Amino acid sequence: SSFCDEGKRVRKAERNVFPLEFVGTWRQYNKKQRSASNEKPIRTKAIKKLRKYISVRSQKINGGFTGDELLKLWKGLFYCLWMQDKPLLHFLKYFLWVYLFIFSIDSLIPFVVFLFLETFLQTIKREWTGIDRLRMDMFFQLVRFVLRNSFEMMKMKEWETSVVTRFLELLTAQVLHSTSGAPCGLQFHILDLYMTELAAVGSAELTAAQNLTFIDPFCKTASKTKDRILLKAICGSIFSAIVDQAPFVIEDLLKE
Numbered sequence: 433s434s435f436c437d438e439g440k441r442v443r444k445a446e447r448n449v450f451p452l453e454f455v456g457t458w459r460q461y462n463k464k465q466r467s468a469s470n471e472k473p474i475r476t477k478a479i480k481k482l483r484k485y486i487s488v489r490s491q492k493i494n495g496g497f498t499g500d501e502l503l504k505l506w507k508g509l510f511y512c513l514w515m516q517d518k519p520l521l522h523f524l525k526y527f528l529w530v531y532l533f534i535f536s537i538d539s540l541i542p543f544v545v546f547l548f549l550e551t552f553l554q555t556i557k558r559e560w561t562g563i564d565r566l567r568m569d570m571f572f573q574l575v576r577f578v579l580r581n582s583f584e585m586m587k588m589k590e591w592e593t594s595v596v597t598r599f600l601e602l603l604t605a606q607v608l609h610s611t612s613g614a615p616c617g618l619q620f621h622i623l624d625l626y627m628t629e630l631a632a633v634g635s636a637e638l639t640a641a642q643n644l645t646f647i648d649p650f651c652k653t654a655s656k657t658k659d660r661i662l663l664k665a666i667c668g669s670i671f672s673a674i675v676d677q678a679p680f681v682i683e684d685l686l687k688e
Contacts, residue, residue, distance in 0.1 A: 497544070502551040510555055513570060545585050546598055552578055553606040553614075560615045575618070576625050583633035591634070591642060600649050608653045608662075619662060623650075623669035647674065 489497065497505075556575065563571050582599060589595045607614045607622055630638075630646055638646075650670045657663055 497547070499547055499551060502548060503554060506551050506555040510559055513574065514567060545582070546602055549578065549582055549599075550602055550606060553602075557606070557612075557614050557618060560618050572621060575621055576629065579622065579625055580629045580633065583629055587633055587637065591638065596642075596645060600646070604649045604653070608649055610657065610659070616661065620665050620669075623665050627670060627673040 556571070560571075586592075586595055586599060603622075606612055607619055634642075647670060650666050654663055654666045654671075
């Protein structure tokens, strides 16, 4: 009885907060949907309602979303951001942070957040080459924010080995692998951010061995890739950062 009542409560809450502006996002993308409206008040209202909807949906035992649903959701969010001016980017960041925080207290966080990250990368890869120069800074910031929160999630999970391994597998498959289909610009941006964001989140906690785990995918890619441009980018962004930090790493190893 109580289980049925809880189910009814969640369904009722969904009806109350489900953003009608995003209905088309669940079926097929339509530029007329309010999520991508060129009217700022409508877009803002849609995002606020969507944040409430995600909060309710995430209470479901199975995590609330499928990969296909998140791909559609990300497409709506991508074009919502496309239509925004810079100040509203902070609101979208807040929305994404709330999304990740919701799952940080859920036992399904690794699966759900990695599904969220995977569909984000698939979306940003698909749309990257169509982003114009004037909007690129916003999407640079968005990629940084998602990467930072991925590290924050792993920190909340105390850098659990299985969680870190899954993250690195996902990063390799979606960004580094030759079959990933990731545009060079996106690859280079993530490479530029990676060590900085990892240090910002985990420098006070990660051991030397854990740091080696986080750079292992880049070592493997560098040893196998035939893409000289990617190899140069890995050397310039990842390995050079390691060389710069070498004195501190040696000191940490001695302490351990």
